Amino acid sequence: MAKKKSGSLSRREFVKVLGGGVIAAAGPTIFVPSRAWAQGTGPIRIGNIEPLSGPYADSGLDEMEGAQLANEDWNAKGGVLGRKIEMITEDAPSNPGIGVQKAKKLVERDQVDFLTGTLTSSVTVAVSDVAATAKVLFMAFGSHADDTTGSRSHRTTFRTTNQNYALSTATATWVAKNWKPKQVYHLTADYVWGHSARASMNRIFERFGVKEAGNDLFPLGTSDFSSYLIKVRGVKPDVLVVNAYGADQINCVKQFKEFGLGSNMQLCGPLSGTPMMKGIGTAATGVWGLSWHSTVDTPGSKKLRDALMKRYASSKKPEWRPSYRHYLGYVTHQQLLEAIARAKSTNKCAVIKALEGHKFDGLKWTQSQWRAWDHQNVQDVIVAKAKRDASWKSEDDYFEILGHLSGAEAYPDEAMWKQMGGRPLEPMSEIGC
Amino acid sequence: MRSILALAVLLAVAPLLIVPLGGYHALLSEMVIFAVFAIGFNLLLGYTGILSFGHAAYFGLAGYTMGLLLIHSDLPLWAAMLAGVLAAGVAAVIIGLLIIRKAGIYFAMLTIAFGQMFFFVAMRWKSVTGGEDGLSDIPRKTLFGLDLSSPVRFYYFTAVVCLAAAVVAWRVIHSSFGDVLRAIRENEARCAAIGYDVRRYKLASFVIAALFAAVSGTLYVLLLRYAFPQTMDWIRSGNVVVMSLVGGLGTFSGPIVGATLVTFLNNYISFHTRYWQLVMGVVFVVFVMFFPRGIAGYVLEARRRFRR
Amino acid sequence: MAFTILQQVVNGVALGMLLALMAVGLTVVLGLMRVINMAHGALYTLGAYTVVTTFDRWGFLPSLLAAPIAVGVIGLVLEGVLIRPIYQRDPLHTLLLTFGLALIAEDLVRIVWGDAPYPMSPPELLSGILLLGDLPFSKYRLFVIVVSAALMLLTWMFLARTQLGRTVLAGTFDREMVRVLGIRINLLFTLVFGLGAALAGLAGALASPIRGVFPGMGSSIIMPSFVVVIIGGMGSFGGALIGGLSVGIIISLAVEFFPAASDVVVFVLLALVLLVRPRGLFGVEGLLSR
Incomplete structure (x- = not known):
């Protein structure tokens, strides 16, 4: 090895x-x-x-x-x-x-x-x-x-x-502007990352007057989301926000399709990527925040992609x-x-x-x-639409990039960072410099 | 008593041996910490013949309790450790009372279930335990003014605790209480017929093992300065059973050999292959199938034969 | 609200039937052979991976059939080669053996099929929802309920109505008696272990489109299955069924009302059952407690 x-x-x-x-x-x-x-x-x-x-x-x-x-x-x-x-x-x-x-x-x-x-x-x-x-x-x-x-x-x-704040800001901004939802429902993985994703999404949604219809915390490693989705179906939000990563996201999105919720509401989430879409397969849907994807069309990314290939x-x-x-x-x-x-x-x-x-x-x-x-x-934070249809040929096609938000717009400034509990870095002297 | 002396010497010189062997001091501390766990567990499994598959719960509970106290209170280290161990002891008494009537395989299954309950509580009771993220930045305060921050000092601290644990176990095994435990292992019905309150002895053995696990758990959390839910799951409980078996059940030195060896191997293999679970699994299966008496068991037998 | 609860219950029944399929194998093996099979979760995993492997070539239903057969054969081999030689020993040894096997199996799955979760969806015919009145139900989950109910019925008929099955049941009460009666108990053991494995394989296969297919999937189902066995009573077929259904329904309802406690609530149920009825709902007094 x-x-x-x-x-x-x-x-x-x-x-x-x-x-x-x-x-x-x-x-x-x-x-x-x-x-x-x-x-x-x-x-x-x-x-x-x-x-x-x-x-x-x-x-x-x-x-x-x-x-x-x-x-x-x-x-x-x-x-x-x-x-x-x-x-x-x-x-x-x-x-x-x-x-x-x-x-x-x-x-x-x-x-x-x-x-x-x-x-x-x-x-x-x-x-x-x-x-x-x-x-x-x-x-x-x-x-x-x-x-x-x-x-x-x-x-x-x-x-x-x-960072989560940036991913959520970019995704929520796109969703609020383009889908113009009245209310959203969150399914949130019950740990630090999930909680902060929901909070950051809501911060943007509030700015656009979008209401939170509800939020369910599910334990990390949940494989069966049916009960949560039945509940969501009863509430009928315009958008379901999936604050989940890894296997949790895979199972949640797959079951979203299984329960046919796609015809009733849209789906979005702050973070996805190729590893998740591999597992979601043909059930792929939703608008997601991304850090990078293999189809980013800048010269630098193309070069990296070729080198990795x-x-x-x-x-x-x-x-x-x-x-x-x-x-x-x-x-x-x-x-x-x-x-x-x-x-x-x-x-x-x-x-x-x-x-x-x-x-x-x-x-x-x-x-x-x-x-x-x-x-x-x-x-930059990328906002992209997940898809998997007949035209799918390679992992390039997992996402269609919808746009991006620059770091300056997406990231919290110092005041916001402090408000979120940001802790000043130790002085250099403290780490022996 | 010779084994205790040998152990003391080994513990004292181990830091000189571990580095050439490719280890490091934190690993050595870990080996010794799990030895404490296994020494106590051997009293339950090896000497009383009771299989628990959930003792990691007490290991973890003590660690969490101590960690929380160190973070949120001004208690000195020794008091926080003691509180952790006591908390685990109380939990063991309660669970023990609930399930000690059951025997054998049924009992084992109940311990798995209750052990898992502690795991889920640690995982879900986020506001207290930190959930999946665990408790971090646990201060490693001084112990009676002794600074434990260097890896070597911390190792010697664990070594002293381990030696003390071995001495206590030795006394237990060679007491009349220990005789009763062995009698229960050999024939529980007869033991009850003679007039011993078997259930009480079994409960005592269960709780003593939990206390050892608890001491070990506090040391482990101090070593990492971190408490996390996986310290309590059934894989960890299974590991201590495996350590006991690999070392040799019902022998004094077995659990120490087993714990140090399994911990070292685990660490070593996980660096060389990402399929370390597979290798460990094969080791367990081979031991169960072909060397069920464990390393110490065979060494003791060989020595006996040699003397004859 | 009432409708949502009904949907949650149906959903809980689907989960409960999967747990029951798992628990039947565990409980019969436990009752008859005194073996706690820690590798039962791994057999479930193998069932799911059989389906994802054969799905593209054979389609869903044949794969669903292939899974229990393949896993059943694996069960027969495991029992014959590894477990049988150590029956005479302390039950601890079989427990540890299967613990080791569970670790091995998980890594073997990773080596053969990779680490990433496998995409697996219900077949076209069974995907989507079925409207009963105004109420939507997942077609696939209804399918899971029907198939596993049928399988449970078949297993029960085998145990209660055939000579062989009755011998198995008798063996769970008193295996010495069965031995004394001159029945080749070794063969019986192998058969029962294979049957338990096949049911676990089927559970994994049925679960594959809804619970995700990944190397660690077995460890996420083994604990609730154990709890089902204890709640239902060791060695009891009816206990496995009722226990499975109650655990499944309780988990689903907990999600509706206290989502944060959805996996602790199972253990609360366990503690309650033990306090009120220490031998489990359908357990026989004295069995396995000596």
Whole structure:
């Protein structure tokens, strides 16, 4: 597997490990991890945490592939600062405890220079806390929850993923303007992400005078939505909002079709993507917020798409296309490595400074930016219609892009961010800079 | 007593061995923490012959209780740990009273169901437990002024607890109470006929195992500084049964061997393949089918033969 | 309001029948063989994956038939090769064995079919809704109710009306007696295990268009199935049916009234049943409690 390290590296590591053992032998209390030894000489080590088993394994694998492509691009050019990039991937299914364990392992044992990855909000926030305590830079490319760069933000964490507020704002704005509904009904997954999605959608809906007819919280991992949908049918809203991700979204949308609700109401949701549409299949419907799709027509995206196709298509089914998880993995690693090059150092303080406020081509329409005060990647949000009809040929055709909202319009400003419980980042001095 | 001494020596030098073996200190702490769980569980399964498939509930309950107290109150660490363990103990008494009449496989099934109930409560009672996201940022306060923040110090803390747990288990096994437990395992009806209140002894054994699980659970939460619902689910309960079996049921050292080995393997395999469940499953099946007496069981037998 | 409740009840019956199909296999195997089959959920998963594999080639109904046959055969093999050698041992060992098998099966499914959920929809004929008066009901769910009711009836007729079935039932009460009567109990065990597996496979197949097809689908159904077995009473066919229906209906109604508690309410029911009637609704006093 790709995540295993090559033999020569493990030998080098063995020597280091042996060194560590000797230090440890001198007395446990004076044991200091030998981080300093590795710096400036060997490869740059990136610890990548992904769900490679469990319900999100598919997306986790996509992220890993995207990140890998960025690493390979740089390694082909001779690495960064003359050092090769080595990625160590650890499997952490959607379970924050395992995420914490793996993060500790990568920091303590493998002594990685940076942490990246994670998918679900719960794991992301947990790893973010570990990284902050260990004072290691963490580039999150999972988690759409607002908290990750809001009330749970850290100076050491940057997040590539679109935040919920932005996704919901873009989707709700499109829905309110185009469908002009009178009332909407929410089905909300009962966890941080679901709640914040609903709140953000409602904020926009209120502005357009759209009423909330009702909201049901369903437990994460619900497979049978029939009871909820029967209830929705009785209420007869104009739009059903599905604040759900992963298998929950798949089952909910499929059963929406099964119960024939499509003829009575519209469906929308703040976030979807290729991984979900694969499961929804012919029941695909609704208008969704997206971070990226393989048909984004900017030159940068086309280039990325081609590169990903060239690298991975041979091992996949013919209809396969890169997903937005590939995009997230790629852009994050690309940005991290570029920042190291700009900073001319792998020192986290220098890299953080190089990232903060940096504007870059996020391969979409307007420029993206790492916002300095919350470390959020402010970027375009895509609104797209899901479809699956006879003309469907490849995974490109899962979505028809309806438009996009620029980051400046979609993202909360500082006042709003504070109102949502945004926590100022720790001062640089606190993380040893 | 020789085993206790050997354990003490092993625990003391383990940090020197773990790094060359490819481990790290947090992993070592984890191994030791699960050893505490398994030591207590062995009293129930190995010595009393009662199978519970739901003891992770007490492991998790204690961790959550302690975590909540550390976050929301000014209680010192020792008091929060104690409160966590007590909470789990009370829960074990209540559940135990409700189901201890049942025996064997029926009992096992009830423990699965009640264990799962705790899991769902942790998952759904969001306002308190944080639901799916768990409890994070649990402060690891000082223990009687002792700073536990470095991985090595924290390891030695868990090692001391583990040693204490082993000593307590040793005393229990070699007491008249322990004799009664074994008698129940061998022949419950006869034991009752002699005049022992079998149910009370079984309940005691059930609760003692829960208390060990609880101590282990508090340490685990302190290690990660995180409490999450999956600490309570049936897979975790199943894991401790597997640890006991792989190590050797009803032997003193078995659970320690089993817990450390299974934890280490789990960690090691999950790095090398994303199909680690498959590998672990095969290991369990092979042990059940061909080595049901566990590692310690075979080692002890070999030693006995050698002496003869 | 009353109409919605009626719809929820129908819906609960559909879920309940799936649970009953699962629970029958569990409970008979438990009663007769003293085996808690932790891999029962994996058999359910395999049933669903059989359908998604054969669906394109054979269509829905043949796939629905293929699933219980394929999974039943897997059950026969598992019993014959792995479980039979360790019957004489402590029931703990079979429990752990099936626990290990459940872990293995889930990963095998991931290796063969991938991690992603499989798209699976009801066949054209059964998709959409049926209007009864003004009330819409999901056609597919009604189909699930009819098919599983038929299957439950067949299973019951087998158990109550045939010589072999009666021997099985007798065995759940007293297997020593059956053995003494000179019946080849090993063969009986294999047969019953295969039958339980087939029913689980069918449940998975029936559930595939509505509950999602993904590697972990078995673990989401195994717990409610266990609860059904306990509530209904160990080893009781009627208990599995009534238990399944009551759990299914209660879950559906809970969604209408207290959605947040929809999966805790099952355990509340369990605790209540245990307090009022410790052996379960249809359990026989003394059976399995010694």
